Each structure stands twice: as structure tokens, then as C-alpha cells.
Amino acid sequence: MSSGPLVYLSGGVGGARLAHGLYYSLPPELLTCIVNTGDDLVHWGLQVCPDLDTMLYTLADVADVERGWGLASETFEALAGVKRYGGESWFALGDRDLATHLMRSEWLRAGATLTQITERLRTALGVRAPILPMSDAPRETMIETPSGTLSFQRWLVEARAVPRVDRVWFRGDAAASPTVLEALERARLVVIGPSNPYVSIEPILATPGVRERIARLPVLAVSPIVHGKAVKGPLAGMLQSLSGWPAEARSVARYYGSLLRGYVVEHGDHLGIDSALPVLATHTVMKTRSESRDLAQAVLSFAKELGLWS
Amino acid sequence: MSSGPLVYLSGGVGGARLAHGLYYSLPPELLTCIVNTGDDLVHWGLQVCPDLDTMLYTLADVADVERGWGLASETFEALAGVKRYGGESWFALGDRDLATHLMRSEWLRAGATLTQITERLRTALGVRAPILPMSDAPRETMIETPSGTLSFQRWLVEARAVPRVDRVWFRGDAAASPTVLEALERARLVVIGPSNPYVSIEPILATPGVRERIARLPVLAVSPIVHGKAVKGPLAGMLQSLSGWPAEARSVARYYGSLLRGYVVEHGDHLGIDSALPVLATHTVMKTRSESRDLAQAVLSFAKELGLWS
Numbered sequence: 001m002s003s004g005p006l007v008y009l010s011g012g013v014g015g016a017r018l019a020h021g022l023y024y025s026l027p028p029e030l031l032t033c034i035v036n037t038g039d040d041l042v043h044w045g046l047q048v049c050p051d052l053d054t055m056l057y058t059l060a061d062v063a064d065v066e067r068g069w070g071l072a073s074e075t076f077e078a079l080a081g082v083k084r085y086g087g088e089s090w091f092a093l094g095d096r097d098l099a100t101h102l103m104r105s106e107w108l109r110a111g112a113t114l115t116q117i118t119e120r121l122r123t124a125l126g127v128r129a130p131i132l133p134m135s136d137a138p139r140e141t142m143i144e145t146p147s148g149t150l151s152f153q154r155w156l157v158e159a160r161a162v163p164r165v166d167r168v169w170f171r172g173d174a175a176a177s178p179t180v181l182e183a184l185e186r187a188r189l190v191v192i193g194p195s196n197p198y199v200s201i202e203p204i205l206a207t208p209g210v211r212e213r214i215a216r217l218p219v220l221a222v223s224p225i226v227h228g229k230a231v232k233g234p235l236a237g238m239l240q241s242l243s244g245w246p247a248e249a250r251s252v253a254r255y256y257g258s259l260l261r262g263y264v265v266e267h268g269d270h271l272g273i274d275s276a277l278p279v280l281a282t283h284t285v286m287k288t289r290s291e292s293r294d295l296a297q298a299v300l301s302f303a304k305e306l307g308l309w310s
Numbered sequence: 311m312s313s314g315p316l317v318y319l320s321g322g323v324g325g326a327r328l329a330h331g332l333y334y335s336l337p338p339e340l341l342t343c344i345v346n347t348g349d350d351l352v353h354w355g356l357q358v359c360p361d362l363d364t365m366l367y368t369l370a371d372v373a374d375v376e377r378g379w380g381l382a383s384e385t386f387e388a389l390a391g392v393k394r395y396g397g398e399s400w401f402a403l404g405d406r407d408l409a410t411h412l413m414r415s416e417w418l419r420a421g422a423t424l425t426q427i428t429e430r431l432r433t434a435l436g437v438r439a440p441i442l443p444m445s446d447a448p449r450e451t452m453i454e455t456p457s458g459t460l461s462f463q464r465w466l467v468e469a470r471a472v473p474r475v476d477r478v479w480f481r482g483d484a485a486a487s488p489t490v491l492e493a494l495e496r497a498r499l500v501v502i503g504p505s506n507p508y509v510s511i512e513p514i515l516a517t518p519g520v521r522e523r524i525a526r527l528p529v530l531a532v533s534p535i536v537h538g539k540a541v542k543g544p545l546a547g548m549l550q551s552l553s554g555w556p557a558e559a560r561s562v563a564r565y566y567g568s569l570l571r572g573y574v575v576e577h578g579d580h581l582g583i584d585s586a587l588p589v590l591a592t593h594t595v596m597k598t599r600s601e602s603r604d605l606a607q608a609v610l611s612f613a614k615e616l617g618l619w620s
Contacts, residue, residue: 045419078409087409098388102356106355
């Protein structure tokens with residue numbers, strides 16, 4: 001019995017960790033990762049795609065797992081120089097990481113699409129499964145706070161996610177890339193990674209063409225909330241300020257609503273979830289590669305048990 | 311008795327070494343370095359100005375004196391990444407050096423002139439004397455060879471200066487920057503550094519507005535040829551192929567012709583120089599900072615002895 005193609009929706013670190021587990025649990029031709037590009041920014045004049053790069057580096061086993069972004073054994077000499085010149089230093093780019101942004105920017109100027117460029121980068125890094133930006137055109141996640149509207153990275157990194165988030169919206173009306181739409185047409189299962197629904201997954205779902213295709217497919221999600229806390233990032237405060245919901249796994253299920261056919265949570269986090277939604281309670285915190293692989297295999301088994309995938 | 315302002319014309323390494331000596335021999339308000347930008351290139355999408363940067367780094371005492379370009383204690387992590395991606399690696403940019411090109415490119419896009427940007431960089435690096443690009447607009451040195459026309463760095467670095475140079479010309483008709491013209495108006499003495507006359511000094515002289523102002527001033531030059539060899543770079547072959555002249559100090563004096571009021575050569579290199587031209591034979595090879603300073607002081611004393619400067 002052959003398994004159908006799986007599409008995986010992801011933001012940055014947490015999502016990339018589960019992707020790593022899926023990548024080592026599936027033949028590469030069965031896995032396509034669609035990645036949020038709403039967080040992208042132009043920094044030092046270079047096109048930077050934080051979530052795409054985290055995915056790329058994680059699957060290539062060159063990510064800095066401890067720090068949670070960028071490359072392992074990275075150096076920051078260029079940043080030191082930029083600081084000396086009084087340039088912007090709120091967003092750190094490592095020296096080897098710079099190569100990614102330099103080449104991406106150069107190839108964009110030469111007319112390549114972000115999809116083509118990401119394909120070129122992942123091939124050079126030896127990643128055998130496709131990694132797709134949700135869109136080839138800018139579609140920027142904007143954060144409205146009491147003190148004004150900020151681009152996502154300005155809010156997250158420069159303002160350290162301190163200002164309350166009153167609203168999230170997306171600037172630009174870029175459609176999904178043709179490659180993303182084809183992957184969704186071929187897919188037999190969608191897995192939503194343990195990423196922030198508001199600022200990592202919603203940008204993908206809201207990209208014209210995506211939500212209606214995903215709605216036709218069986219969808220599983222993995223909770224990014226564990227025991228009342230976001231594993232990483234600012235989700236807990238957003239659940240409260242954007243939806244008035246508690247920072248609990250059930251709130252994320254409520255966010256995805258009728259899209260979900262199954263939900264994976266940490267042991268003990270199943271309370272309060274709509275009883276009509278099948279739930280797998282398992283170990284979901286991924287600090288090691290084997291934990292990522294174990295969770296990936298649990299998710300895939302769950303999909304099979306539910307008869308959603310074979 | 312106060313000395314009048316001195317303008318120093320320079321290409322890269324050799325020129326920068328004498329500039330270092332002048333910088334430590336004169337009050338900074340008396341020294342203005344005008345630097346060749348004909349070698350500039352766009353690499354990895356960044357505006358790179360090799361001679362300006364060599365001057366900047368040399369006067370700031372952060373240059374790699376051994377290697378002859380770039381910064382001391384430099385790392386090349388970004389370059390390693392670019393190679394992995396199959397990007398252009400024929401021209402090496404170090405990690406900390408990248409900060410200079412990133413900031414310059416960013417500030418150019420923001421509308422600053424190359425003169426303003428160089429001022430900002432040299433101030434940040436603690437250099438107290440102005441360093442001026444010859445022009446704010448591109449004026450590219452082109453090298454005609456039997457196998458085609460190359461930009462200067464493609465010829466020098468990528469083709470390792472192997473193809474015979476049949477002709478040198480300058481693409482673009484940018485005028486000298488207003489700041490260069492003002493410096494020349496104020497100047498009381500011009501010193502031409504031990505740089506290549508064809509591809510380091512001629513681009514400056516040929517920039518509209520420069521030659522006629524320099525022709526009104528007393529000019530000294532220091533020979534870049536020592537004992538029949540170019541101290542660095544491809545000058546020997548160019549003297550032969552472009553002018554049919556031997557690689558001797560006298561050929562460079564002949565190149566500058568009536569512009570010169572005095573000429574400084576290595577001990578023993580004065581033979582064959584027009585006897586009407588005053589010559590100072592001294593130690594001109596600069597491997598150490600003290601040799602740079604000694605040569606600078608010899609040049610300044612020579613100018614005084616000749617009554618060209620006080």
C-alpha cells in the first residue's frame with residue numbers, strides 16, 4: 001500500500017522540528033513543506049526569509065538548534081562591522097547565513113522567483129524534499145499594537161514582542177505560487193505544524209487559493225501550546241489579546257475549527273477540546289532529533305488510524 | 311610657517327602605504343586623498359570600491375598588510391556559503407569587509423553620494439583626513455585584450471592579469487565630485503602615489519575637471535617601478551604593451567610628462583630620466599609603517615627643497 005503525498009504547513013522553529021521528523025520518516029517525494037513568508041524582511045538591503053531559512057537549515061541539519069535560528073557554528077563578523085558603522089543591528093544575520101540572503105537577493109534581481117531560488121538553495125544544501133514559499137510575491141504580516149503598526153520582525157525582534165497585539169493583517173494580495181497550488185492538488189493529507197496559528201499558519205491559509213484547497217483535504221494539526229504555555233514565541237499573549245482565549249491547546253483547535261479532522265496534543269492537554277474532534281495525546285515537545293522523528297511517526301500513525309491517509 | 315593643503319592621488323595598496331606615511335606626517339586638515347574608483351564593481355549585488363576601501367582600511371590601521379587587500383584577521387564564512395550555493399567566488403569578500411559593502415550599498419540606495427558615504431565610513435573608522443572618491447558616478451576602467459574587453463577586476467582578478475592589455479578606456483563620463491574640485495582649488499601641492507599610471511592615476515586625471523586643475527599646481531610623483539619591476543600589480547606589462555616602454559622608473563616619468571615638477575625614485579633608478587626634471591633617489595619600498603613615514607617625510611622635504619611647498 002503506497003501512501004499519498006503529504007503537505008506540511010509550517011512557520012519557523014517548532015514547525016521545522018516536526019518537519020525534520022517527517023523528512024526522516026517519509027520518502028522525500030511524499031513530503032512537501034509549505035512555509036510562511038509573511039515574516040520576510042529586507043534587511044541591510046537583502047531579502048531575508050526567516051521561516052524558509054529555518055526550514056532549509058533544519059532539514060539540511062545545519063541549523064543552530066540551541067539558539068533557535070540561523071546556522072550552527074555561525075560567526076557574526078559582518079554584524080560587528082555594521083554596528084561599527086552605525087547600521088541597523090536589531091536583526092542579527094550571521095556571516096554564513098549572509099550567503100543565503102546575498103544569493104537570494106542577487107537571484108531575485110536576476111528575475112528568478114522565490115520558489116525557484118528556494119529550490120536552488122535546498123538542492124545545494126542537499127535537502128531532497130521540496131520546500132515551498134507560500135507565495136512568490138510579498139505578503140507581509142503586519143502587527144497592530146496600541147503604539148502603532150509594525151512589520152512582524154520589527155514587533156517580534158526589535159520590540160521583543162512586548163506591545164500588545166490588537167490585530168494581525170497581511171499587506172499585499174499575492175496569490176499562492178503555482179507550485180503550492182499543484183502540491184495541494186496532489187496532496188492526500190495536510191499536517192499543520194506546531195506553529196503560531198495567527199502569524200505562521202494563517203498567512204499561508206489566507207493566501208488566495210490555499211484555504212479552499214486545504215478544506216477539501218483531511219487536515220491534522222499539532223498543538224503549539226503545551227501545558228498552558230507556547231513552546232516558543234508569543235502565541236500565549238496573542239490567544240488572549242486577539243481571541244480572548246486561554247493559552248491552552250484547545251484554543252488552537254478552536255482557531256482551526258472545522259478544518260481539523262484530528263488534533264495532536266501533549267499528554268494531559270486534551271481537556272476541553274470538542275469531543276467530536278479525534279485527539280492524540282502524546283509527547284510533543286521536540287528537543288532532539290529522535291523526539292522529532294517519534295512525534296512525526298505518531299502523527300502519521302494517527303492519520304492512518306483515523307483512516308485519513310494510507 | 312604654515313604648510314598649504316596637499317592633495318594625494320592614489321590607487322590601491324602601494325598608494326595607500328604612502329598615504330599612511332603622509333597621514334602620520336601631516337596635520338589631518340592638510341591632507342586630502344583622492345582615490346581611483348575606476349576599479350569599482352558590483353559583486354554579490356553590493357557596491358565594492360577596492361581602492362577606496364584599501365585606503366580607508368590602511369589609514370584606519372585595520373588593513374591586512376600581508377595579503378594586500380581587505381581587513382586584518384578577516385574571516386571568509388560568507389564566501390564559503392556563496393561557493394556552496396554556486397555563486398560567484400572569483401572575487402573574495404571577507405565577512406567584516408562585507409559590512410562596508412552592505413552599508414555602502416544600502417546608503418547609496420537611500421540616495422547618499424559615494425563621497426558622503428566614504429566620509430561616514432572613514433569617520434566611523436576613526437580616520438581624521440578626508441578620503442574622496444574621484445567621482446560620485448560610475449566611471450569604469452575597461453581593459454581591451456586580444457580575447458575581448460573586460461572590466462578591470464575581471465581582468466585583474468578573474469583573468470589574473472594574464473591577457474595582454476591593448477588599450478585602457480573609461481566607460482561613463484562622470485565628472486569629478488564637487489568635493490574633489492574644491493580640494494584641488496584649495497591645494498598647494500599634488501603628490502601622485504606609487505600607483506599604476508594607466509589604471510589607478512589616469513582614471514583620476516581623466517575625470518572631467520581634474521587634469522586642468524592639477525596642471526595649475528606643483529606636482530610630485532613617486533615611482534611605482536623599482537629596479538625594473540612593478541612593486542605590485544601588472545604595471546610592467548602595461549608599460550610594454552600600451553606604450554612600448556621598458557619597465558623602468560623613467561617610463562612612468564615620461565607618462566606624466568610636463569605635469570611633473572619633481573620625481574621620487576628608488577636609489578639607482580634615476581638613469582634615463584629627463585635631466586630637466588628634479589629627481590630624489592631614496593628608499594621607496596614600503597613594507598613597514600616606518601618606511602611609509604620615512605618616504606612621506608622625504609617626499610615632503612623634497613617639495614620644500616624645490617620651493618614647491620612650504
